Amino acid sequence: MAQYDYDLFVIGGGSGGVRAARVSAGLGKRVGIAEEYRFGGTCVIRGCVPKKLFVYASQFPEHFEDAAGYGWTVQPATFDWRKLVANKDREIARLEGLYRLGVENAGGQTFQTRAVLVDRHTILLESENRTVTADQILIATGGRPNPHLALPGHEHCIFSNEAFDLPELPKAIVIAGGGYIAVEFANIFHGLGVHTTLIYRGKEILGRFDMDLRRMLHETMEKKGIRIICHEIFSAIERRADGRLDAYLQGGEVIVADQVMLALGRIPNTEDLGLENAGVERGKVGSILVDDYSRTNVGNIWAIGDVTNRVQLTPVAIHEAMCFVETAFRNNPVAPDHDCVATAVFSQPEIGTVGLSEDEAARRFHSIEVYRATFRPLRHTMSGRDERMLMKLIVDAQTRLVLGAHILGPDAGEMAQLLGISLKAGLTKDDFDRTMAVHPTAAEELVTMYKPSYLVKNGERVG
Numbered sequence: 001m002a003q004y005d006y007d008l009f010v011i012g013g014g015s016g017g018v019r020a021a022r023v024s025a026g027l028g029k030r031v032g033i034a035e036e037y038r039f040g041g042t043c044v045i046r047g048c049v050p051k052k053l054f055v056y057a058s059q060f061p062e063h064f065e066d067a068a069g070y071g072w073t074v075q076p077a078t079f080d081w082r083k084l085v086a087n088k089d090r091e092i093a094r095l096e097g098l099y100r101l102g103v104e105n106a107g108g109q110t111f112q113t114r115a116v117l118v119d120r121h122t123i124l125l126e127s128e129n130r131t132v133t134a135d136q137i138l139i140a141t142g143g144r145p146n147p148h149l150a151l152p153g154h155e156h157c158i159f160s161n162e163a164f165d166l167p168e169l170p171k172a173i174v175i176a177g178g179g180y181i182a183v184e185f186a187n188i189f190h191g192l193g194v195h196t197t198l199i200y201r202g203k204e205i206l207g208r209f210d211m212d213l214r215r216m217l218h219e220t221m222e223k224k225g226i227r228i229i230c231h232e233i234f235s236a237i238e239r240r241a242d243g244r245l246d247a248y249l250q251g252g253e254v255i256v257a258d259q260v261m262l263a264l265g266r267i268p269n270t271e272d273l274g275l276e277n278a279g280v281e282r283g284k285v286g287s288i289l290v291d292d293y294s295r296t297n298v299g300n301i302w303a304i305g306d307v308t309n310r311v312q313l314t315p316v317a318i319h320e321a322m323c324f325v326e327t328a329f330r331n332n333p334v335a336p337d338h339d340c341v342a343t344a345v346f347s348q349p350e351i352g353t354v355g356l357s358e359d360e361a362a363r364r365f366h367s368i369e370v371y372r373a374t375f376r377p378l379r380h381t382m383s384g385r386d387e388r389m390l391m392k393l394i395v396d397a398q399t400r401l402v403l404g405a406h407i408l409g410p411d412a413g414e415m416a417q418l419l420g421i422s423l424k425a426g427l428t429k430d431d432f433d434r435t436m437a438v439h440p441t442a443a444e445e446l447v448t449m450y451k452p453s454y455l456v457k458n459g460e461r462v463g
């Protein structure tokens with residue numbers, strides 16, 4: 001008889017946990033997985049998927065405007081927030097079912113409960129009030145928005161979780177944060193007709209992205225009507241007698257809004273998880289410490305995804321899950337590869353990016369060539385929209401290796417996916433030059449920028 005109830009027990013049914021459970025069960029392992037909220041996790045229930053659906057919803061007003069240049073007359077459009085939320089909920093419920101079924105069809109057992117560690121092989125299923133045992137345990141509990149408890153009046157604020165299900169669309173919102181979640185929601189709410197202000201303590205939104213894109217996105221968002229205030233933080237939030245909110249800024253201004261949203265980073269879900277019962281070590285921000293193979297300091301306990309605070313993206317959590325399965329169950333140790341991860345910001349316009357920013361490349365390489373083009377996308381020549389696109393390639397002048405590719409404009413995320421393959425394959429600028437353009441597209445610019453716009457040597461721009 002087997003020593004344990006399961007070969008693998010997974011805590012957390014999000015992107016990483018579900019993938020690890022499904023694939024391990026498919027290998028014939030006896031797998032259990034517990035989810036305390038909804039299968040699918042952050043990405044499916046209150047992250048990537050509903051966000052992208054809301055991005056689509058918020059883009060229609062510009063499409064209606066742009067249609068005029070092409071001969072269309074669009075009747076005055078109306079928008080129903082509750083219908084959007086209800087339709088989104090239906091789609092999310094469908095996906096949630098598929099995630100759960102995927103595990104069960106592969107032979108895994110799903111549990112709708114919070115799970116905590118009792119010891120290194122024992123898990124308590126809280127709502128069933130019983131324990132199960134497992135040979136290997138995988139922690140994939142993800143993260144949650146930083147509640148920012150030090151802010152007076154934080155209890156009046158919402159986070160990305162609540163933004164997806166507000167009973168009413170606010171007339172005015174103030175969003176704090178400069179990361180991609182804050183920026184994307186600022187664009188979503190603005191597109192839906194909400195008077196939107198974005199407040200960020202740093203000097204420019206979207207730290208770690210290429211500065212060129214950050215500046216141009218900032219300018220474009222302002223031109224659309226989003227107010228962006230950098231170098232600023234809230235000092236307090238107060239509920240007014242009329243039910244609205246006063247957002248006090250440290251600089252003295254008071255902004256009146258119906259909702260104040262905090263998007264000030266995310267923290268790993270590791271509290272009250274029983275980690276100390278099993279002796280699992282945590283890092284500075286409470287994340288679970290793992291080695292290159294996602295193994296914790298306790299040999300049979302592993303952790304993947306946001307809870308490890310490495311790269312907090314869905315495809316990364318899924319990749320880490322696949323590496324975990326190879327390592328733990330296929331006798332083929334594979335360390336997750338976090339280098340050159342292509343990513344998108346679904347701002348309006350969109351950002352697609354992979355590899356090193358100009359500043360980072362200039363720090364790491366002696367001399368780099370920067371190929372840069374800005375232009376008005378063909379679509380906007382007739383729509384009349386005054387919006388430009390930016391494309392940039394960063395190339396190591398010595399080896400000709402393309403170190404970074406950065407795009408701001410329509411479909412930038414789709415382009416970044418394909419550029420990700422080129423950069424991962426270690427292609428050179430000469431390979432880009434040898435590639436035939438697809439015409440007429442915006443992406444053709446990526447293979448037709450033959451001459452560098454400028455060089456950067458020893459960190460200094462020359463020429």
Ligand SMILES: Cc1cc2nc3c(=O)[nH]c(=O)nc-3n(C[C@H](O)[C@H](O)[C@H](O)COP(=O)(O)OP(=O)(O)OC[C@H]3O[C@@H](n4cnc5c(N)ncnc54)[C@H](O)[C@@H]3O)c2cc1C
Pocket residue numbers: 011012013014015016017034035036037038039040041042043044046047048049051113114115116140141142143160181269273304305306307311312313314315317
């Ligand atoms: C608003 C928003 C937008 C995003 N947009 C994108 C995007 O466009 N692209 C992208 O790649 N990434 C995006 N992300 C990030 C992405 O959602 C995460 O990186 C990804 O979901 C991480 O997967 P995970 O498996 O580590 O954790 P999660 O998906 O968070 O899953 C963890 C699960 O564990 C459960 N859980 C926690 N504790 C317990 C417990 N003790 N017992 C049982 N269950 C427990 C939670 O309920 C949760 O369902 C976004 C995130 C947010 C918040």
